[in-house]
Amino acid sequence: MAMEFSDQEQSSEELDLEEITRKILFLDKWREIFSYHRLGIKNTTPQYHEGSRISADESADGTGIPQPKGQGHLPSSSLCSIPSTSIISSKLGGFPISLAMATKLRQSLFGSAAQTFSCDWRRACFRFHGPSSDLAFTLKVEKGGAQGIQMAVQGSIIKYLLFTRKGKDCNFHSLCAISKQEQERALAAALAGILWAAGEAQKATICLVTEHTYIASTPDYSGDSFTERLQLFEFLKKEATEKFIYDHLQCFKGEGSHGVILFLYSLIFSRTFERLQKDLDVSTVHLLRPTTRGFLCRQAVLNMVLTGRASPNVFNGCQNGKSQEILHGVLTRSDIGYLQWSQSTSEDDRLSQVGSMLKTPKVPIWLCNINGSYSVLFSTNRQLLSDWKMERLFDLHFYSGQSSEKKLARLTVDTHSHHWERDQCEDEKRPGKRFSPVEMVIRTKWREATIDWNGSVPFF
Numbered sequence: 001m002a003m004e005f006s007d008q009e010q011s012s013e014e015l016d017l018e019e020i021t022r023k024i025l026f027l028d029k030w031r032e033i034f035s036y037h038r039l040g041i042k043n044t045t046p047q048y049h050e051g052s053r054i055s056a057d058e059s060a061d062g063t064g065i066p067q068p069k070g071q072g073h074l075p076s077s078s079l080c081s082i083p084s085t086s087i088i089s090s091k092l093g094g095f096p097i098s099l100a101m102a103t104k105l106r107q108s109l110f111g112s113a114a115q116t117f118s119c120d121w122r123r124a125c126f127r128f129h130g131p132s133s134d135l136a137f138t139l140k141v142e143k144g145g146a147q148g149i150q151m152a153v154q155g156s157i158i159k160y161l162l163f164t165r166k167g168k169d170c171n172f173h174s175l176c177a178i179s180k181q182e183q184e185r186a187l188a189a190a191l192a193g194i195l196w197a198a199g200e201a202q203k204a205t206i207c208l209v210t211e212h213t214y215i216a217s218t219p220d221y222s223g224d225s226f227t228e229r230l231q232l233f234e235f236l237k238k239e240a241t242e243k244f245i246y247d248h249l250q251c252f253k254g255e256g257s258h259g260v261i262l263f264l265y266s267l268i269f270s271r272t273f274e275r276l277q278k279d280l281d282v283s284t285v286h287l288l289r290p291t292t293r294g295f296l297c298r299q300a301v302l303n304m305v306l307t308g309r310a311s312p313n314v315f316n317g318c319q320n321g322k323s324q325e326i327l328h329g330v331l332t333r334s335d336i337g338y339l340q341w342s343q344s345t346s347e348d349d350r351l352s353q354v355g356s357m358l359k360t361p362k363v364p365i366w367l368c369n370i371n372g373s374y375s376v377l378f379s380t381n382r383q384l385l386s387d388w389k390m391e392r393l394f395d396l397h398f399y400s401g402q403s404s405e406k407k408l409a410r411l412t413v414d415t416h417s418h419h420w421e422r423d424q425c426e427d428e429k430r431p432g433k434r435f436s437p438v439e440m441v442i443r444t445k446w447r448e449a450t451i452d453w454n455g456s457v458p459f460f
Contacts, residue, residue, distance in 0.1 A: 081122075081225065085250050086257035088208045094233040096214040097207075102227050103220070104273055105265060110295070111286040116224040117261055118294045120144030125259030126153060126191075126252050128183045134407040136183070137161055137175040141374075141401035145288065146260040148297040148367075151374040151401060152305040153263075155336040155365045156190035158378050163363050164189065172380050172397060172410075184249055191252065191263060192242035197308030198270040204241040205269035206233045207262050208251050226258055232269060267304060276310055281328045283321065284312035296372075306358070306367065307334045314338060316355035330357040337361030339377070340369035341441040359445050360385055366445075370437045375400045377442070391446070392416055398438060400459055409456035413442060417450040 090096075106113040124146035129135035137157065141150045161178065162170050165186075178186070195204040210231045217223035235241040245252070252259035268276065268287075280300060287310070288295040304310040307330060313319075315329040338358040345352050364379035376399045384390045393416070398409045436458035439451045 081256065082209060082258065083254055083256050086209065086254040086259075087211055088231065088248065088251065090210040090212045090231060092208075092210075092231065092233075094208075094231045096210075096212075097227065097230040097232060099215040099218070099221065102215055102230075105227070105268060106221070108268060108273065108276060108286060109264075109288050113221040116222055118145070120294060121146050121261055122226075122258055123256075124150065124261070125254060125257050126150065126187055126263070127255070128180075128187070128253075131180045131183055132177055134176055135405070136178050137186070138399055138401070138408075142403075145294050145296045147401070148302050148369075148374045149260055149264060149305060151376055152302055152336070152367050153187075153190055153194070154376050154399070154401075155306075155367050155378070156194060157186045158365055158376065159336060159363050160186045160189045160193075162365075162378075162380055163382055170380055170382065184246065184253075187253065188242050188246035188249055192238060192245050194305055194308075195266055195270045196238045196241055198267050198304060199272075200275075200308065201238070202236070203270070204235050204238070205266055206235070206241070206244060206248075207231070207265040207269060208233070208248060209258070209262070226261070227265075230265065264301070271304060271308075271310060279304075279310035279312075279328065281312055282325050283327055302338070302367065302369075303330060306336050306338060307332065313351065314340070314354045314358055315351065316357050319351065321351070327351065330355060333357050333360065333362060335362045337364075337366040338369070339366045339441045339444055341437060341444055342369075342371050343437075354444065368438075368441050370441050373400075375438075377438075396442070398459065409459065410454050411438070411442070411456075412452040412454060413446060413449050414452070415446045415449045417448075 103113040106115060109115075120142070121144065124142065124144060127140045129138055129140060139150055139154050139157070141147055141154075158175070161168075161175055161182075168174050192204065195206070199205070207230045209226065209229050211229070213225075213228045214230075215221075215223075215228045233244065235244060251257055252262060271279075284298055284300050287298055287301050289298050298312065299314060300310040300312045303312075303314075309331065311328050311330050313327055313329040317329050317331065319327050319329060321327045334357060337360065338354060340352075340354055362385075363382060364384040366377045368375045368377055377396050378399075379394060379396055381390060381394065384394055393412070393414050396411045396413055398411055399405070436451075436453075438459045442451060443449055
Protein backbone atom coordinates (compact mmCIF):
# COMPACT_ATOMS: atom_id res chain seq x y z
CA MET A 1 0.00 0.00 0.00
CA ALA A 2 1.50 3.30 -1.07
CA MET A 3 2.62 5.65 1.71
CA GLU A 4 1.25 9.17 1.82
CA PHE A 5 3.62 12.17 1.76
CA SER A 6 3.00 15.85 2.32
CA ASP A 7 3.70 18.32 -0.46
CA GLN A 8 6.79 19.52 1.30
CA GLU A 9 8.30 16.02 1.56
CA GLN A 10 7.81 15.02 -2.08
CA SER A 11 10.66 15.66 -4.45
CA SER A 12 10.12 16.22 -8.16
CA GLU A 13 11.77 12.82 -8.89
CA GLU A 14 9.35 11.01 -6.58
CA LEU A 15 6.39 12.78 -8.18
CA ASP A 16 7.51 11.74 -11.66
CA LEU A 17 7.98 8.11 -10.63
CA GLU A 18 4.62 8.01 -8.84
CA GLU A 19 2.87 9.52 -11.84
CA ILE A 20 4.39 7.00 -14.25
CA THR A 21 3.47 4.08 -11.99
CA ARG A 22 -0.09 5.35 -11.58
CA LYS A 23 -0.55 5.66 -15.34
CA ILE A 24 0.77 2.14 -15.97
CA LEU A 25 -1.69 0.71 -13.44
CA PHE A 26 -4.50 2.77 -14.92
CA LEU A 27 -3.78 1.49 -18.44
CA ASP A 28 -3.76 -2.11 -17.20
CA LYS A 29 -7.21 -1.62 -15.71
CA TRP A 30 -8.48 -0.14 -18.95
CA ARG A 31 -7.28 -3.21 -20.85
CA GLU A 32 -9.36 -5.36 -18.52
CA ILE A 33 -12.41 -3.12 -18.87
CA PHE A 34 -12.32 -3.12 -22.65
CA SER A 35 -12.11 -6.89 -22.93
CA TYR A 36 -15.14 -8.80 -24.13
CA HIS A 37 -15.17 -11.03 -21.06
CA ARG A 38 -18.14 -9.29 -19.49
CA LEU A 39 -20.32 -9.76 -22.55
CA GLY A 40 -19.98 -13.49 -23.07
CA ILE A 41 -17.58 -13.10 -26.03
CA LYS A 42 -15.01 -15.19 -24.18
CA ASN A 43 -15.35 -17.84 -21.54
CA THR A 44 -14.45 -15.95 -18.38
CA THR A 45 -16.77 -13.30 -16.94
CA PRO A 46 -15.48 -10.78 -14.39
CA GLN A 47 -18.25 -9.81 -11.99
CA TYR A 48 -19.47 -6.48 -10.73
CA HIS A 49 -20.93 -7.08 -7.27
CA GLU A 50 -24.19 -5.30 -6.70
CA GLY A 51 -24.49 -2.80 -3.94
CA SER A 52 -20.87 -1.65 -4.04
CA ARG A 53 -20.22 2.06 -4.31
CA ILE A 54 -16.79 3.25 -5.36
CA SER A 55 -15.57 6.68 -4.36
CA ALA A 56 -13.33 8.90 -6.45
CA ASP A 57 -10.43 8.26 -4.08
CA GLU A 58 -10.84 4.48 -4.26
CA SER A 59 -10.87 4.60 -8.04
CA ALA A 60 -7.82 6.82 -8.18
CA ASP A 61 -5.60 4.67 -6.00
CA GLY A 62 -6.66 1.40 -7.62
CA THR A 63 -8.58 -0.25 -4.79
CA GLY A 64 -11.80 -0.59 -6.83
CA ILE A 65 -13.16 -0.52 -10.34
CA PRO A 66 -11.56 2.45 -12.07
CA GLN A 67 -13.69 5.45 -13.02
CA PRO A 68 -12.12 6.79 -16.22
CA LYS A 69 -13.02 10.26 -17.41
CA GLY A 70 -13.17 9.03 -20.98
CA GLN A 71 -12.72 11.70 -23.60
CA GLY A 72 -14.21 14.50 -21.54
CA HIS A 73 -17.64 16.03 -21.17
CA LEU A 74 -19.97 16.24 -24.12
CA PRO A 75 -20.80 19.73 -25.33
CA SER A 76 -23.87 21.27 -23.77
CA SER A 77 -25.76 21.03 -27.06
CA SER A 78 -25.53 17.21 -26.85
CA LEU A 79 -26.40 16.99 -23.18
CA CYS A 80 -29.63 18.95 -23.56
CA SER A 81 -31.30 16.02 -25.34
CA ILE A 82 -31.28 13.98 -22.10
CA PRO A 83 -32.53 15.61 -18.86
CA SER A 84 -30.02 15.81 -16.03
CA THR A 85 -32.37 13.75 -13.84
CA SER A 86 -31.84 10.80 -16.22
CA ILE A 87 -28.03 11.06 -16.17
CA ILE A 88 -25.97 9.35 -13.47
CA SER A 89 -22.55 10.16 -12.09
CA SER A 90 -19.67 8.19 -13.56
CA LYS A 91 -18.51 7.65 -9.95
CA LEU A 92 -21.48 5.37 -9.21
CA GLY A 93 -19.59 2.22 -10.13
CA GLY A 94 -19.92 -0.29 -12.92
CA PHE A 95 -17.73 -0.08 -16.01
CA PRO A 96 -17.85 2.08 -19.16
CA ILE A 97 -18.78 0.92 -22.62
CA SER A 98 -15.97 0.39 -25.10
CA LEU A 99 -15.89 0.92 -28.85
CA ALA A 100 -15.88 -2.86 -29.35
CA MET A 101 -18.99 -3.25 -27.18
CA ALA A 102 -20.82 -0.39 -28.89
CA THR A 103 -19.95 -1.71 -32.33
CA LYS A 104 -21.17 -5.21 -31.49
CA LEU A 105 -24.34 -3.76 -29.95
CA ARG A 106 -25.18 -1.77 -33.08
CA GLN A 107 -24.41 -4.71 -35.36
CA SER A 108 -26.70 -6.95 -33.31
CA LEU A 109 -29.52 -4.42 -33.61
CA PHE A 110 -29.14 -2.99 -37.12
CA GLY A 111 -26.55 -5.12 -38.89
CA SER A 112 -24.31 -2.04 -39.10
CA ALA A 113 -22.53 0.12 -36.54
CA ALA A 114 -23.16 3.16 -38.73
CA GLN A 115 -26.92 3.04 -38.15
CA THR A 116 -28.50 4.94 -35.24
CA PHE A 117 -31.95 5.09 -33.67
CA SER A 118 -34.62 7.40 -35.09
CA CYS A 119 -36.49 10.09 -33.17
CA ASP A 120 -39.49 7.91 -32.34
CA TRP A 121 -37.20 5.43 -30.62
CA ARG A 122 -35.37 8.20 -28.76
CA ARG A 123 -38.65 9.61 -27.45
CA ALA A 124 -39.92 6.27 -26.18
CA CYS A 125 -39.83 5.62 -22.43
CA PHE A 126 -41.92 3.86 -19.78
CA ARG A 127 -44.43 6.44 -18.52
CA PHE A 128 -47.67 5.59 -16.78
CA HIS A 129 -51.02 7.29 -17.07
CA GLY A 130 -52.15 9.13 -13.94
CA PRO A 131 -52.42 7.08 -10.72
CA SER A 132 -55.80 6.11 -9.24
CA SER A 133 -57.56 6.27 -12.60
CA ASP A 134 -59.11 3.92 -15.17
CA LEU A 135 -55.70 3.71 -16.89
CA ALA A 136 -53.50 3.88 -13.77
CA PHE A 137 -51.76 0.57 -14.48
CA THR A 138 -51.11 1.23 -18.18
CA LEU A 139 -48.14 2.77 -19.98
CA LYS A 140 -48.45 5.67 -22.39
CA VAL A 141 -47.57 4.26 -25.79
CA GLU A 142 -46.98 6.08 -29.07
CA LYS A 143 -46.77 4.67 -32.55
CA GLY A 144 -43.30 3.66 -33.64
CA GLY A 145 -40.76 0.90 -33.49
CA ALA A 146 -40.61 0.81 -29.69
CA GLN A 147 -44.33 0.04 -29.32
CA GLY A 148 -43.85 -3.73 -29.26
CA ILE A 149 -41.34 -3.54 -26.40
CA GLN A 150 -43.51 -1.15 -24.40
CA MET A 151 -46.56 -3.39 -24.76
CA ALA A 152 -44.58 -6.52 -23.88
CA VAL A 153 -43.37 -4.78 -20.71
CA GLN A 154 -47.00 -3.74 -20.10
CA GLY A 155 -47.88 -7.43 -19.93
CA SER A 156 -45.24 -8.00 -17.25
CA ILE A 157 -46.51 -5.01 -15.27
CA ILE A 158 -50.02 -6.49 -15.25
CA LYS A 159 -48.59 -9.87 -14.23
CA TYR A 160 -46.87 -8.28 -11.24
CA LEU A 161 -49.90 -6.27 -10.15
CA LEU A 162 -52.38 -9.13 -10.50
CA PHE A 163 -50.44 -12.27 -9.67
CA THR A 164 -47.08 -11.45 -8.03
CA ARG A 165 -47.39 -8.66 -5.48
CA LYS A 166 -48.59 -9.70 -2.06
CA GLY A 167 -51.39 -8.35 0.09
CA LYS A 168 -53.55 -7.11 -2.79
CA ASP A 169 -56.76 -8.44 -4.31
CA CYS A 170 -56.41 -9.84 -7.82
CA ASN A 171 -59.22 -7.90 -9.47
CA PHE A 172 -59.55 -5.23 -12.12
CA HIS A 173 -60.53 -2.49 -9.67
CA SER A 174 -57.29 -3.02 -7.73
CA LEU A 175 -55.36 -2.25 -10.94
CA CYS A 176 -57.10 1.10 -11.37
CA ALA A 177 -56.54 2.06 -7.73
CA ILE A 178 -52.73 1.88 -7.69
CA SER A 179 -50.70 4.88 -6.49
CA LYS A 180 -47.64 6.47 -8.08
CA GLN A 181 -45.36 4.49 -5.77
CA GLU A 182 -47.11 1.24 -6.72
CA GLN A 183 -46.69 2.15 -10.39
CA GLU A 184 -42.96 2.57 -9.86
CA ARG A 185 -42.67 -0.67 -7.90
CA ALA A 186 -44.49 -2.52 -10.67
CA LEU A 187 -42.27 -1.06 -13.41
CA ALA A 188 -39.06 -1.86 -11.52
CA ALA A 189 -40.23 -5.42 -10.84
CA ALA A 190 -41.27 -5.94 -14.47
CA LEU A 191 -38.00 -4.65 -15.97
CA ALA A 192 -35.87 -6.56 -13.46
CA GLY A 193 -37.78 -9.79 -14.04
CA ILE A 194 -37.32 -9.55 -17.80
CA LEU A 195 -33.59 -8.83 -17.55
CA TRP A 196 -33.12 -11.60 -14.99
CA ALA A 197 -34.81 -14.13 -17.28
CA ALA A 198 -32.65 -13.00 -20.22
CA GLY A 199 -29.57 -13.64 -18.06
CA GLU A 200 -30.87 -17.16 -17.35
CA ALA A 201 -31.40 -16.33 -13.66
CA GLN A 202 -27.65 -15.94 -13.19
CA LYS A 203 -26.82 -12.32 -13.94
CA ALA A 204 -28.47 -9.14 -15.16
CA THR A 205 -26.77 -6.13 -16.74
CA ILE A 206 -28.19 -2.61 -16.57
CA CYS A 207 -27.08 0.27 -18.80
CA LEU A 208 -27.33 3.87 -17.64
CA VAL A 209 -26.13 7.15 -19.17
CA THR A 210 -23.35 9.16 -17.51
CA GLU A 211 -22.18 12.73 -17.94
CA HIS A 212 -19.01 11.53 -19.67
CA THR A 213 -18.40 10.15 -23.13
CA TYR A 214 -16.05 7.17 -23.37
CA ILE A 215 -15.68 6.54 -27.08
CA ALA A 216 -15.55 8.62 -30.26
CA SER A 217 -17.02 8.12 -33.70
CA THR A 218 -14.97 6.26 -36.29
CA PRO A 219 -15.46 5.68 -40.02
CA ASP A 220 -17.33 2.48 -39.14
CA TYR A 221 -19.14 3.65 -36.00
CA SER A 222 -21.51 6.63 -35.96
CA GLY A 223 -21.87 8.33 -32.59
CA ASP A 224 -25.29 9.33 -31.29
CA SER A 225 -24.23 11.28 -28.14
CA PHE A 226 -25.95 8.59 -26.09
CA THR A 227 -24.51 5.10 -26.59
CA GLU A 228 -20.98 6.45 -26.12
CA ARG A 229 -21.85 7.51 -22.55
CA LEU A 230 -23.11 4.18 -21.23
CA GLN A 231 -21.98 2.74 -17.92
CA LEU A 232 -22.80 -0.93 -17.32
CA PHE A 233 -23.71 -2.52 -13.98
CA GLU A 234 -23.85 -6.28 -13.40
CA PHE A 235 -25.93 -7.96 -10.69
CA LEU A 236 -25.90 -11.53 -9.40
CA LYS A 237 -29.23 -11.39 -7.57
CA LYS A 238 -32.68 -10.56 -8.90
CA GLU A 239 -33.60 -8.55 -5.79
CA ALA A 240 -30.52 -6.34 -6.19
CA THR A 241 -31.36 -5.84 -9.86
CA GLU A 242 -34.87 -4.68 -8.97
CA LYS A 243 -33.64 -2.33 -6.23
CA PHE A 244 -31.07 -0.73 -8.53
CA ILE A 245 -33.68 -0.15 -11.24
CA TYR A 246 -36.11 1.28 -8.68
CA ASP A 247 -33.42 3.63 -7.36
CA HIS A 248 -32.72 4.86 -10.92
CA LEU A 249 -36.20 4.55 -12.39
CA GLN A 250 -36.06 8.09 -13.78
CA CYS A 251 -33.50 6.81 -16.28
CA PHE A 252 -36.19 4.59 -17.80
CA LYS A 253 -39.42 6.55 -17.29
CA GLY A 254 -38.29 10.15 -17.58
CA GLU A 255 -39.29 12.15 -20.64
CA GLY A 256 -36.26 12.40 -22.91
CA SER A 257 -34.47 9.60 -21.05
CA HIS A 258 -34.29 7.23 -24.06
CA GLY A 259 -35.72 4.72 -21.57
CA VAL A 260 -36.82 2.04 -24.05
CA ILE A 261 -33.44 2.07 -25.82
CA LEU A 262 -31.67 1.80 -22.44
CA PHE A 263 -33.84 -1.18 -21.56
CA LEU A 264 -33.19 -2.82 -24.95
CA TYR A 265 -29.44 -2.32 -24.50
CA SER A 266 -29.69 -3.80 -20.99
CA LEU A 267 -31.66 -6.74 -22.37
CA ILE A 268 -29.00 -7.54 -24.97
CA PHE A 269 -26.12 -7.23 -22.52
CA SER A 270 -28.00 -9.41 -20.01
CA ARG A 271 -28.58 -12.02 -22.68
CA THR A 272 -24.92 -11.64 -23.82
CA PHE A 273 -23.79 -11.66 -27.44
CA GLU A 274 -22.74 -15.29 -27.18
CA ARG A 275 -26.20 -16.52 -26.12
CA LEU A 276 -27.87 -14.19 -28.58
CA GLN A 277 -25.93 -15.71 -31.45
CA LYS A 278 -27.08 -19.18 -30.43
CA ASP A 279 -30.71 -18.04 -30.13
CA LEU A 280 -30.91 -16.66 -33.67
CA ASP A 281 -31.04 -18.59 -36.95
CA VAL A 282 -30.53 -17.88 -40.65
CA SER A 283 -33.90 -16.09 -40.82
CA THR A 284 -32.79 -13.38 -38.37
CA VAL A 285 -29.26 -12.00 -38.34
CA HIS A 286 -30.06 -8.77 -36.49
CA LEU A 287 -32.86 -7.73 -34.15
CA LEU A 288 -34.47 -4.74 -35.87
CA ARG A 289 -35.84 -4.66 -39.40
CA PRO A 290 -35.98 -1.57 -41.62
CA THR A 291 -39.37 -0.54 -43.03
CA THR A 292 -40.88 2.57 -44.56
CA ARG A 293 -42.06 3.40 -41.01
CA GLY A 294 -38.55 3.10 -39.57
CA PHE A 295 -36.92 0.25 -37.67
CA LEU A 296 -39.35 -2.23 -36.11
CA CYS A 297 -38.72 -5.06 -33.66
CA ARG A 298 -38.31 -8.50 -35.12
CA GLN A 299 -39.99 -11.40 -33.34
CA ALA A 300 -36.69 -12.28 -31.66
CA VAL A 301 -36.85 -9.06 -29.60
CA LEU A 302 -40.42 -9.68 -28.47
CA ASN A 303 -39.66 -13.29 -27.61
CA MET A 304 -36.61 -12.17 -25.63
CA VAL A 305 -38.87 -9.91 -23.54
CA LEU A 306 -41.55 -12.59 -23.16
CA THR A 307 -39.39 -15.69 -22.63
CA GLY A 308 -35.82 -14.53 -21.98
CA ARG A 309 -34.62 -16.20 -25.18
CA ALA A 310 -34.34 -14.39 -28.54
CA SER A 311 -36.14 -17.07 -30.56
CA PRO A 312 -36.85 -15.68 -34.05
CA ASN A 313 -40.11 -17.61 -34.55
CA VAL A 314 -43.42 -18.22 -32.76
CA PHE A 315 -43.85 -21.97 -33.30
CA ASN A 316 -42.84 -24.59 -30.72
CA GLY A 317 -39.34 -26.05 -30.82
CA CYS A 318 -37.38 -26.19 -34.07
CA GLN A 319 -38.68 -26.69 -37.60
CA ASN A 320 -37.23 -26.99 -41.06
CA GLY A 321 -37.62 -23.93 -43.25
CA LYS A 322 -38.57 -23.91 -46.92
CA SER A 323 -34.98 -24.70 -47.86
CA GLN A 324 -34.68 -27.29 -45.07
CA GLU A 325 -32.69 -24.91 -42.89
CA ILE A 326 -33.18 -25.28 -39.14
CA LEU A 327 -35.36 -22.51 -37.71
CA HIS A 328 -35.58 -21.77 -33.97
CA GLY A 329 -38.91 -21.43 -32.18
CA VAL A 330 -40.03 -21.17 -28.56
CA LEU A 331 -38.69 -23.94 -26.32
CA THR A 332 -40.58 -23.44 -23.05
CA ARG A 333 -43.98 -22.22 -21.91
CA SER A 334 -43.81 -18.47 -21.35
CA ASP A 335 -45.20 -16.46 -18.44
CA ILE A 336 -46.80 -13.92 -20.78
CA GLY A 337 -48.39 -15.24 -23.96
CA TYR A 338 -48.46 -14.02 -27.53
CA LEU A 339 -51.21 -13.99 -30.17
CA GLN A 340 -51.11 -12.60 -33.68
CA TRP A 341 -53.51 -12.05 -36.55
CA SER A 342 -53.03 -10.28 -39.83
CA GLN A 343 -55.41 -9.93 -42.72
CA SER A 344 -52.55 -10.72 -45.08
CA THR A 345 -51.37 -13.90 -43.34
CA SER A 346 -52.58 -17.25 -44.61
CA GLU A 347 -53.56 -19.97 -42.15
CA ASP A 348 -51.70 -22.40 -44.41
CA ASP A 349 -48.37 -20.76 -43.54
CA ARG A 350 -47.23 -23.15 -40.79
CA LEU A 351 -44.19 -21.09 -39.86
CA SER A 352 -46.34 -18.09 -38.94
CA GLN A 353 -48.72 -20.05 -36.69
CA VAL A 354 -48.24 -19.36 -32.98
CA GLY A 355 -47.47 -22.51 -31.01
CA SER A 356 -48.93 -23.61 -27.69
CA MET A 357 -45.87 -22.39 -25.72
CA LEU A 358 -46.99 -18.81 -26.44
CA LYS A 359 -50.73 -19.38 -26.93
CA THR A 360 -51.12 -20.98 -23.51
CA PRO A 361 -48.87 -19.05 -21.10
CA LYS A 362 -48.51 -19.57 -17.36
CA VAL A 363 -50.72 -16.57 -16.59
CA PRO A 364 -53.67 -15.35 -18.72
CA ILE A 365 -51.97 -12.32 -20.28
CA TRP A 366 -51.19 -11.99 -23.99
CA LEU A 367 -49.20 -9.55 -26.06
CA CYS A 368 -51.19 -9.24 -29.29
CA ASN A 369 -49.86 -8.35 -32.72
CA ILE A 370 -52.87 -7.30 -34.80
CA ASN A 371 -52.00 -6.19 -38.31
CA GLY A 372 -48.60 -5.02 -37.03
CA SER A 373 -49.99 -2.99 -34.11
CA TYR A 374 -49.44 -4.17 -30.53
CA SER A 375 -51.96 -4.43 -27.70
CA VAL A 376 -52.59 -6.49 -24.56
CA LEU A 377 -55.39 -8.91 -23.60
CA PHE A 378 -55.66 -10.28 -20.08
CA SER A 379 -57.92 -11.97 -17.57
CA THR A 380 -57.91 -11.37 -13.82
CA ASN A 381 -58.70 -15.07 -13.23
CA ARG A 382 -55.40 -16.91 -12.76
CA GLN A 383 -57.16 -20.30 -13.12
CA LEU A 384 -58.41 -19.51 -16.62
CA LEU A 385 -55.75 -21.59 -18.37
CA SER A 386 -55.44 -24.34 -15.77
CA ASP A 387 -59.10 -25.37 -15.46
CA TRP A 388 -60.94 -26.16 -18.70
CA LYS A 389 -64.31 -25.35 -17.11
CA MET A 390 -63.15 -21.73 -16.70
CA GLU A 391 -62.71 -21.40 -20.46
CA ARG A 392 -66.38 -21.85 -21.27
CA LEU A 393 -67.48 -18.29 -20.46
CA PHE A 394 -65.04 -15.65 -19.27
CA ASP A 395 -64.02 -11.99 -19.49
CA LEU A 396 -60.93 -10.53 -21.13
CA HIS A 397 -59.76 -6.92 -20.78
CA PHE A 398 -58.28 -5.24 -23.84
CA TYR A 399 -55.75 -2.39 -23.84
CA SER A 400 -54.94 -0.91 -27.26
CA GLY A 401 -52.56 1.82 -26.10
CA GLN A 402 -54.17 4.39 -28.39
CA SER A 403 -54.13 7.98 -27.18
CA SER A 404 -57.93 8.21 -27.53
CA GLU A 405 -58.48 5.30 -25.14
CA LYS A 406 -60.08 6.43 -21.86
CA LYS A 407 -60.81 3.05 -20.32
CA LEU A 408 -60.23 -0.58 -21.18
CA ALA A 409 -62.84 -2.61 -23.04
CA ARG A 410 -64.22 -5.66 -21.24
CA LEU A 411 -64.93 -8.52 -23.62
CA THR A 412 -67.02 -11.55 -22.67
CA VAL A 413 -65.84 -14.66 -24.52
CA ASP A 414 -68.20 -17.61 -25.01
CA THR A 415 -66.41 -20.67 -26.37
CA HIS A 416 -69.50 -22.90 -26.54
CA SER A 417 -71.67 -20.69 -28.72
CA HIS A 418 -71.75 -21.55 -32.43
CA HIS A 419 -72.78 -18.17 -33.83
CA TRP A 420 -69.28 -17.80 -35.23
CA GLU A 421 -69.65 -20.84 -37.49
CA ARG A 422 -72.85 -19.44 -39.02
CA ASP A 423 -71.45 -15.92 -39.40
CA GLN A 424 -68.31 -17.24 -41.02
CA CYS A 425 -70.33 -18.69 -43.88
CA GLU A 426 -71.85 -15.27 -44.59
CA ASP A 427 -68.50 -13.58 -45.28
CA GLU A 428 -65.82 -16.26 -45.23
CA LYS A 429 -63.64 -14.52 -47.81
CA ARG A 430 -63.30 -11.30 -45.81
CA PRO A 431 -63.45 -12.17 -42.08
CA GLY A 432 -61.35 -9.18 -41.11
CA LYS A 433 -63.83 -6.86 -42.79
CA ARG A 434 -66.91 -8.19 -40.98
CA PHE A 435 -65.39 -8.86 -37.57
CA SER A 436 -63.11 -6.77 -35.40
CA PRO A 437 -59.43 -7.75 -35.69
CA VAL A 438 -59.48 -8.16 -31.89
CA GLU A 439 -62.12 -10.85 -32.27
CA MET A 440 -60.05 -12.51 -34.96
CA VAL A 441 -56.93 -12.64 -32.78
CA ILE A 442 -58.96 -14.09 -29.88
CA ARG A 443 -60.23 -16.80 -32.23
CA THR A 444 -56.67 -17.87 -33.00
CA LYS A 445 -56.74 -19.17 -29.40
CA TRP A 446 -60.46 -20.05 -29.00
CA ARG A 447 -61.45 -20.88 -32.56
CA GLU A 448 -65.26 -20.98 -32.28
CA ALA A 449 -65.71 -18.25 -29.67
CA THR A 450 -68.24 -15.44 -29.83
CA ILE A 451 -67.23 -12.12 -28.31
CA ASP A 452 -69.52 -9.62 -26.61
CA TRP A 453 -68.07 -6.11 -26.31
CA ASN A 454 -70.45 -5.22 -23.48
CA GLY A 455 -71.37 -1.85 -24.92
CA SER A 456 -67.87 -0.80 -25.99
CA VAL A 457 -67.26 0.13 -29.60
CA PRO A 458 -65.45 -2.79 -31.32
CA PHE A 459 -61.82 -1.97 -32.04
CA PHE A 460 -60.92 -1.87 -35.76
